[in-house]
Amino acid sequence: MVKRKAEKQQAAAPMSAVAARRARQQQAQNVSTTKGEAEVEIMTEPPSKKTRRSLDGDEPKKAECADIRVSRTSSSKKQDAPVPAETAKGRSKGSTRANQSDDAPPISEPQALDEQQEGSDEDQVGGPEDMSEDEVASIAGDADGYESPADTPAELQNFPLSKARLNKSKVVYADEGALCVRIKEKMNLALVGQYDLWVKRGVVSLMGAKLRPSSKVYRVYAPSTHSLPVIKCVSGVDGEAEVEFKSCNNGLARLRDASPLYQRIWNGQNTDADKIAIKGAAENWRRSFSVLYTSADDSMKRHLRPLHLDKKWSASMKALSQRQGRLRVLVCGPKASGKSTFCRYLLNHVLSPAPETENGYLNTDGVAFLDLDPGQPEFAPMGQVYLAHLKAPFFGPPFTHPSLDDSRDGHILRAHHIGATSPKEDPDHYAVATMNLLDQYRTLLAIYPQCPLIVNYPGWIFGQGLEVATWLIGCLGLSDVVYMSEKGPAEVVEPLNVAANAARVPMTILPSQPTEFVSRSSAQLRSMQIQSYFHLSHQAGLSNPQWSETPLSRTRPTAVEYAGEKQGIAGVVVMGSQINPNMLREVIEGAIVAVVEVESPRAFLGSSSSAERLSREDEQYGTGADDDVEMGSNESATKGTLASIEDGSVIRTPENLPYLFAGFGSCTPLDPKSSNCLGLALVRSVDTASQKLELSTPISSSRLYNAIEQGHRIVLVRGQLDNPNWAISEEYHAARAAERQYQQSVSRLRKNEDSLSGDDLVKHNQTMAVLRERIRRAGNVPWMTVVEDNSRRRREEAARREKSLWKLRKKAYPGSESETDW
Known part of the structure; x- marks a missing residue:
């Protein structure tokens, strides 16, 4: 009733x-x-944010899972939480939790693995040998801000994705690697996966861009971590547009072997639309994309949604693009309001290759993109603000284009390392870096006078962030300001409106458009982006980048001398942390640093005299002439003195590392006017015997050689970025993936034979022994604990161990009591 x-x-x-x-x-x-009434089942909506799962949940029965926990801490003294690992065999086949998200990264309840893995063994591109039941990993608790998947309804909503339905009359041709279709006007098509798009006839819209017939092929990335881009026919010949989709293999999908965050984000098994007009294909053929009519067509049963823009968004983009070369727009708003999505669509809309006859304007100067969001940058790894000059639209989330090195479609003109994911850590340095990027844009206008400017401001919109935003509105010479929230708050909107009126700039308020279902948290997306950055390579002769799934620990590092006649590193800067020079090696070893080229000695702003700095160090740490801190050149190092180099002064640590030390226990940031960030590097080790640093970096050698030939010096900057836990656990995930793939290959051989022969059995046992030894070694590394038993008792034991390790790393200076506090 x-x-x-x-x-x-x-x-x-x-x-x-x-x-x-x-x-x-x-x-x-x-x-x-109500008594006597039948129990009514209540269906609740899924939350827009993912809830964090406590370690004190129900203890799984008869489950043995592998759980990697990373215990290393950063110099900013933030404790690292667990990172994902592969689940071990022997999991329970009992009841499942139906309210677990299907597109979520690995979970910690083994009971849910059966339902989540059902139909997923062959869901990844490349054939069924790529995945198995052991593919799913587990996250216990909160890892580096990683959030556990949200609880979702038991029955997934059958959400429409495509309006167009393919049949044999709409398919021009199809094979195992390509699909050419006709799309009627005002109809659309949604795909998941990776593909190359070629418009042969008509005009189609994709992620804000209008694509017309040409010989150019566009690379499109449509993972399930974001709303799927929709291909819509705007106009066509005889009312239809003809489009070809072609499979691509760039290695990005294979990163699932190095990180569970990359698992289950691309297309799965072939859908009915994929099989149209395919006859005589191989049994296990698979394209790198799949056509979906509804979310129920997805074999992985994920919460897939199409990305449809709000009508106010579309109208605003159209109005902004009419300003043509005079466009100077600042996009700001609170967090998770859709700023990055709006900027991405507006960028593609302005870069659309529109014919000159349409509005009398042909964009040949490209677009300048000033990205001021160091937490979620679009074309660079986290921790940077930069100015990019783009000449073609980009289709995909940030982790599909984490760098623009040697790219034909755009390049970064200048970048500055902020050293954190938020500008609030050092607002003054952030403002100075922003002004330098604006000067670079004015220089660009001298070459490309009709180059528009799009500024992406971070969600740091309260307090000092609001002051910086109003200051930018007054000094940027903008044409428009866009605020991405109709709900205010008033204490933010009113000051922005006042600043816009004072600068005589129109301000547009648009509704926010957050994502309803989130399968990856912001911290996880940052981890995916920086991991994609380190595995990326721009090969000569290829227009699109390539990725390698090989763990960084198995790649050859770049050895750079930090002392001696062939010294390649002028110094090391530590931002935001007060450390003793004796701890410099501890701080940079195994950490991510920025590689910065210093163009002149003026880059070392605020450096006081040698006597002042030495006295401040003595007062801060109590060091004197008798302390074991070696300062000076590597030949004539003297205690208690500073050694001068060509562009500044350094303190030599006991390992002879050049420490650019200034201020009260911390380093002054480099002056943006005389420095430029080339990218990031991972310091794998400090070899004190040969006095070399082993670095892993995707920075091209040509950029480094170019900087050195110009007489610039290279400085490493250690900021407050997240610790590279993904790099620590990569070898473990790769070892488990190699074992799975070998077992699957053996199982396929056994289908044809009842049992292995004697020699084959011996080889099989030897190979399995080698693989298991690799897994054992990969799980037995510093700062990482592999917990095979995922019971509550084991999790609590691992948590206690992490706590003890955290106290061990919590030393303030050598000889302190906390150094031996176990």
């Missing part, structure tokens, strides 16, 4: 999602208080 009444009320008039949820909650309360 109560349920029918509630249904009638809901059907009487439309209501919002919040009102519907409240009605269902009230319905549940009424049913629980």
Whole structure:
């Protein structure tokens, strides 16, 4: 009775999602208080944010899972939490939790693995040998801000994705690697995966860009971590557009072997639309993309949604693009309001190769993109602000284009390392870096006078962030300001409006468009982006980048001398942390640093005299002439003195590392006017015997040689970025993946033979022994603990061990009591 009444009320008039949820909650309360009534099942909406899962949950029964926990801490003294690992065999086949997200990264409940792995053994591109039941990893608790998957309804909503339906009359041709179709006007098509798009006839729209017939092929990335891009026919010949989709193999999908965050994000098994007009294909053929009509077509049963722009967004983009070369727009707003999505669509819209006859304007100067969000940059790894000059649209999330080195479609003109994911750590340095990038844009205008400017401001919009935003509005010479929230707050909107009126700049307020279902948290997306950055390579002769799934520990590092006649590193800068020079090796070894070229000695701003710095160090740490801190050149090092080099002064540590030390226990940031960030590097080790640093970096050697030939010096900057836990666990995930793939290959051979022969059995046992030894060694590395038993007792034991390791790393200076506090 109560349920029918509630249904009638809901059907009487439309209501919002919040009102519907409240009605269902009230319905549940009424049913629980009514005696004798049948129990009513209440369906709740999935939360927009993922809830964090506690370690004190129900203990799984008969489950043995591998759980990697990284215990290393950064110099900023933030404790690292667990990172994912592969699950071990022997998991329970018991009841499953139906409310677990299907597109979520690995989970910690082994009971849910059966449902999540069902149909996923062959869901990845490349054939069934790439995945197995052991593919799913587990996350216990909160790892570096990683959030556990959100609880979702038991029954997935069958959400429409494509309006167009393919049949044999709409398919021009199809084979195992390509699909050419006709799309009627005002109809659209959604695909998941990776593909090359070639428009042969008509005009189609994709992620804000209007693509016309040409010989150019566009690379499109459509993972399930973001809303799927929709291909819509704008106009065509005889009312239809003809488009070809072609499979691509660039190695990005194989990163799932190095990190569980990359698992289950591309296309799965072939859909009915994929099989149209395919005859005589191989049994295990698979394209790198799949056509989806609804979310129910997805073999992995993920929460897939198409990305449709709000009408106000579309109208605003059209109005902004009409300003042509005079466009100077600042996009700002609160966090998770859709700023990056709006900038990406606006960028593609302005870069669309529109014919000159349409509006009398042909964009030949490209677009300048000033990215001021160091937490989630679009074309660079985290921790940087930069100015990029782009000449072609980009289709994909940031981790599909983490760098623009040697790219034909665009390049970064200048970048500065902020050293953190938020500007609030050092607002002054952030403002100076922003002004330098604006000067670089004015220089660009001398070459490309009709180059528009799009500025992406971070979600740091309160307090000092609001002051910086209003200051930028007054000094940027903008043409427009876009604020991405109709809900205010008033204390933010009013100052922005006042600043815009004072600068005589129109301000547009648009509704926010957050993602309803989130399968990766912001921290996880940052981890995916920086891991993609380190595995990326721009090969000569190829227009698109390539990725390698080989763990960084198995790649050959770059050895750079930090002392001696062939010294390649002028110094090391540590931002935001007060450390003793004796701890410099501890701080940089195994950490991510920025590689910065110093163009002149003026880059070392605020450096006081040698006597002042030495006295401050003595006062800060109590060091004197008798302390074991070696300062000076590597030949005539003297205690208590500073050694001068060509572009500044350094302190030599006991390992002879050149420490650019200034201020009260921390380093002054480099002056943006005289420095430029080339990229990031991972310091794998400090070899004190040969006095060399072993670095892993995707920076091309040509850029480094070019900087050295110009007489610039190379400086490493250690900021407050997240620790590279993904790099520590890569070898373990790769070893487990190699074992799975070998076992699957053996199982395929056994299908044809009842048992292995004697010699084959011996080889099989030897290979398995080698693989298991590799897994054992990969799991037995410093700062990482592999927990095979995922029971509550084992998790608590691992947590206690992490706590003890954290106290061990918590030393403030050599000889302190905390150094031996176990």
